[in-house]
Amino acid sequence: MPLSPAGLNAPLRRLTSALLPVALLTLPLPALAAPDAAPADDELPVAEIQAFAEVFERIKRAYVEEVDDATLLRNAMRGMLSELDPHSTYLDAEDYQSLQESTQGEFGGVGIEVGKRDGQLTVITPIDDTPASRAGLEAQDVILRIDDTPTEGLSLQEAVDLMRGDPGTEIRLTIMRQGESAPREVSIEREIIRTESVKQELLAPGYGYLRISQFQTRTGQQVVEALETLREEGPLQGLVLDLRNNPGGVLQAAVEVADAFLDHGLIVYTEGRLPDSAMRFSAHRDTAAPEVPLVVLINGGSASAAEIVAGALQDQRRGVVMGTESFGKGSVQQIMPLGENEALKLTTARYFTPSGRSIQALGISPDVEVVRGRLEVAENTGLRVREADLEGHLAGNGESDERSELSARLRDDYQLGEALNLLKALNVLGERGTAVTEPPASSE
Structure with missing residues (x-):
């Protein structure tokens, strides 16, 4: 009726x-x-x-x-949000916890990176100064059981979920190590594991490399620390900021990273229907690397917060953006808790680069387009392979294994090699950009 x-x-x-x-x-x-x-x-x-x-x-x-009623109502909420846009969603307790762990870079666990090799759950590497490293776990260890659960047939995510848990709780791992005839059982107490979203290294003397895998709560601080570590090796003549395949993350972290390279000017602003969704973020005078020549690498996997950084540095003429067009996610999501263990992730605003660009569904276009590939020597071109390029060549007096591995990596990663070449060219020519100082009068 x-x-x-x-x-x-x-x-x-x-x-x-x-x-x-x-x-x-x-x-x-x-x-x-x-x-x-x-x-x-x-x-x-x-x-x-x-x-x-x-x-x-x-x-x-x-x-x-x-x-039951609860299932129907939760499905109804999911349905309402799924028809809005791809980024608005209902988060149940498990999804909400995963999101918090991802953005905060902290979770309860043992501190190992794992993967599937030949169908077996295998330790890729134990993270330094974690319960796993202190318990003696090694790379290539095969994990046969997690507590009483066999790992055979488990997906990688299911295995990770089993190993994570509340700090202070104990987990038993049954592992098989190469060269040993029988499995061994290791008991480990979980702790808070903090993941690092920033890595740094020197590509050549004076030329640094910063890789940001995603934007977490502590990413801005980690960038400043990474720059200090690079400077300990000597003055920086150039820097590659690698944002390729970075899915984004926390808006404030993107602002802090851009602020590390800018000493004035607008970074990003947002607009939405609610009054508190209209925000503007500007750079501070005190900054970590205001003068170092900069190349920013992006590709189709660079999204959201990564695009905020690339767009700000591009608009402010602070660095050269190189690579391929970015993903094009120009919206901001707000997390709205529903009770204690559930939340609503809702798109509430669009963000704009300092010049007033909305990159929603458009992306950031690089200043220099370089398609990812491997540098190969073509036949009949007259180019010659040097002794250092031959696999298994004798090392010279001034050549280290580390430098040899880096040279091979630069050949394999064509975009990274071109970024380094551009930085060297900028130093030779002494070119410097001037920053955009006037924000747009209106976004309309």
């Missing part, structure tokens, strides 16, 4: 009280009595809610298998 439009029947009262308790507190009573009137923005569409309640009740009564 259809619901009466004259009032709210029992199923509708039960549904709306469970689904919209806050809205009902502020809903004007005349709106319930006059469903045919044009609803105001803050009024609930009674006819649509009645139809929703009827669908809810019919599923409860007639679906082939019994479905």
Whole structure:
């Protein structure tokens, strides 16, 4: 039987009280009595809610298998959000915890990187100064069991989930090590593991390399520390900032990273329907690397916060953006907790680069387009292979294994090699850019 439009029947009262308790507190009573009137923005569409309640009740009564109310309501929330945009979603307890761990870079675990090799769960490397490294786990160890659960047949994510847990709890790993005839069992107490989103190294004397894998809460601080570490090797003549395949992350972290290279000017601003979604972020005078020549590497996997950094440095003429066009995610999501263990991730604003560009569905276009590839010597070109390029060549007096490995890496990563060449050329020519100092008058 259809619901009466004259009032709210029992199923509708039960549904709306469970689904919209806050809205009902502020809903004007005349709106319930006059469903045919044009609803105001803050009024609930009674006819649509009645139809929703009827669908809810019919599923409860007639679906082939019994479905509990909580499952139906959570599915309804997921459905509402899935039709908005790809980044708005309902987060259950597990999803919410994973998001927090990802953005904070902290989780309860043992501190190992694992992967699947020949179908077996294998230790890639134990992280320094973690329970796993102190317990003596080594690269290439095969994990046969996690507590009492065999790892055979488990997906990589299922295995990771089993190894993570509350700090202070114990986990037993049964491992098989190469050269040993029998498995060994290792008991490890979980601790808070902090992941590093920034890595640094020298590509050549005076030329540094910063790789940011994602933007976490502590990424800005890690960038400053990485720059200090590079400077300990001597003055920096150039720097490659690698944002390739960086999916983004925390907006504030992107602002802090851009601020490390800018000493003035706008970094990013956001606009949305809510008053608190309109924000502007500018650089501070005190900065970590205001003068070092900079090349920023991006590609189609550089998204969101990575695009904020690349766009700010490009607009402010602080560095040369090199690579291929970025992903094009120009929206900002806000995390809205629902109770203690659930949350709503909702797109609430668009962000704009200092010059007023919205890169939503467009991306950042590089100043210098360089497609990823491997440098190969073509036949019949007259180019010759040097002794240092031959595999297994005798090392010279001034050549280290580390430098030899780096040379091979630069040949394998054509974009990185071209970035280093550009930095050297900029130093030879003595070219420097001037920053954009005036923010746009309006984004409209």
